[in-house]
Amino acid sequence: MTLLSPAMMLLLLIVLFLISILNLLSRIFGHYPSYLIGIHVINTENGLHIHQRKYVIDLLHRMKITGAKPAPTPCISGAKLSKLSGDPLTDPTEYRSMVRAL
Numbered sequence: 001m002t003l004l005s006p007a008m009m010l011l012l013l014i015v016l017f018l019i020s021i022l023n024l025l026s027r028i029f030g031h032y033p034s035y036l037i038g039i040h041v042i043n044t045e046n047g048l049h050i051h052q053r054k055y056v057i058d059l060l061h062r063m064k065i066t067g068a069k070p071a072p073t074p075c076i077s078g079a080k081l082s083k084l085s086g087d088p089l090t091d092p093t094e095y096r097s098m099v100r101a102l
Contacts, residue, residue: 015050018039018050019048022041022048038052038054038055039051039052039055040052040053040054040055059098059101059102062098062101063094063098
């Protein structure tokens with residue numbers, strides 16, 4: 001018997017929770033909603049396909065970074081960060097908004 005890591009167990013519980021919400025909504029409205037709280041759900045013959053493509057694209061547009069290129073790691077691995085390094089933001093509102101959205 002293979003034991004799941006705590007992270008995998010949490011992910012499984014979240015997926016099961018989302019499926020139960022979708023089943024409840026299906027009973028209420030007669031069909032699955034296709035987009036709910038940033039999650040797009042497609043009901044296929046193989047089961048439910050869940051992704052957040054629209055949410056991520058909307059977030060990239062809101063932050064005006066649609067031309068950004070993907071990177072495997074957003075910063076140098078092992079870099080030591082300090083609150084004293086770099087220049088402080090004059091208005092951290094936009095940064096805080098993006099972090100909250102994640």
